[in-house]
Amino acid sequence: MSKIPGDLQYTKSHEWVRRMQNGAVEIGITDHAQSALGDLVFVEVPDVGRALNAGDACAVVESVKAASDVYSPLAGKVTSSNGALASQPELLNQDPYGAGWLFRLQTSASADSAVLLSAAAYASFLADESK
């Protein structure tokens, strides 16, 4: 069973969102996503300062076998991205909710988080998907 921390929010495209202070959020991909991709060998994160709309393809994670886009769960401006992944993409396999984070956003005032799933809702979405 993949890990789904209760204090995060999720998307159906397998990103997670961690609420920080004053509208800042941290974003990564879920344990389920890293496990499905297999050993990651290349990660491309968005440039700092880039403005993103919700749903924009903004990062790429590549395993030995395939490349996958990561979509921004929320609108906002990129304030930092995880440079350690350039030399250690395996951090994303080892610690998807911690050292494997991808980027941080300052969300726009209008950012709509209604589409995000709770941990329980994401767990049941995964259960339905595997049927």
Added chain:
Amino acid sequence: MGLKTPLYDLHIRLGAKIVDFGGWDMPLHYGSQIEEHHAVRRDAGMFDVSHMAIVDLKGVRVREFLRLLLANDVARLKTIGKALYSCMLLPDGGVIDDLIVYYLAESWYRLVVNAGTRNKDLLWIRRHAADFSVAVAERQDLAMIAVQGPNARQKTALLLAPAQQTALLELQPFCGAEFGTWFAARTGYTGEDGFELMLAAADAADAWNRLLAQGVKPAGLGARDTLRLEAGMNLYGNDMDENHHPLASGLAWTVAFEPSERAFIGRSALENARRSGGPELVGLILEDRGVLRSHQKVMTGGANAPVGEVTSGTFSPTMNRSIALARVPNPSSSTVQVEIRGKLHAARVVKPPFVRHGKPLIAI
């Protein structure tokens, strides 16, 4: 629900992630593809390759038949047990399949062909075998396990009775022989030393478990692909197919044009292609970060120059770089540009293999 090899239940028990491969339910990896790759380069790993088809050909005219059927020449096989890699071609030179042929007796040769092509291969072989009264028998009673890596031969030998161990370890590269109920060949698809074992399907699980007990690590199709690409070995369907002849697929070395009087299927098409030149398969090493993938475009010159294509690309765990095979129109260029997600990235043109016997052959 796909076809299952005799080892399927063991793969499940070992936690394999199963994928469809040519209609077969096969292990992709057992946890970490990269660890499995390193196990083969540094110690010993094993692959279930029972999905591949073993085809026995028997008849007094079998050699004559194979000298027509195959682009390489079985007359090069002088001693019993010797193996040869060859393409089987259409009359227009397109590759029906690549295979290994073993010389087992004067009137008995054995082919090992790809899983995904077995049906069309068997139709083609039977169609031509009839003229030579050669009997074609698919050996579905046999399983096949590839044990590969610097310690693979020693660990495999420990499964045999002491009297047979020495003989197994004395087997020369690209040769096979019978050891009790096994047929063992010193061949493989990884660029490492090792054996491919053909044995009764009913005995396969026992052999697998005994190899496991010797510390041989199960490895899946994922590691098999990165290992073969590092070793510069083609994959049928990616690096050659019915639309490309062997000379455009890095396989000129497998075509026996001599003796000139041997009339193999595809010969005249290849002689024309040889005269006119054309695209060739080269190795690429990506200079930037990123991963080369099949079907990416390869720019070899100015804006109007013809464009090549990556046929197989991956991340090389041994070199910690992305490597590829690519079919390019002018193989003399030393660097090319590969388009990855709309951007051009520099790649160096090299001669495969990239890695042999655990060591990178090309400086980064």
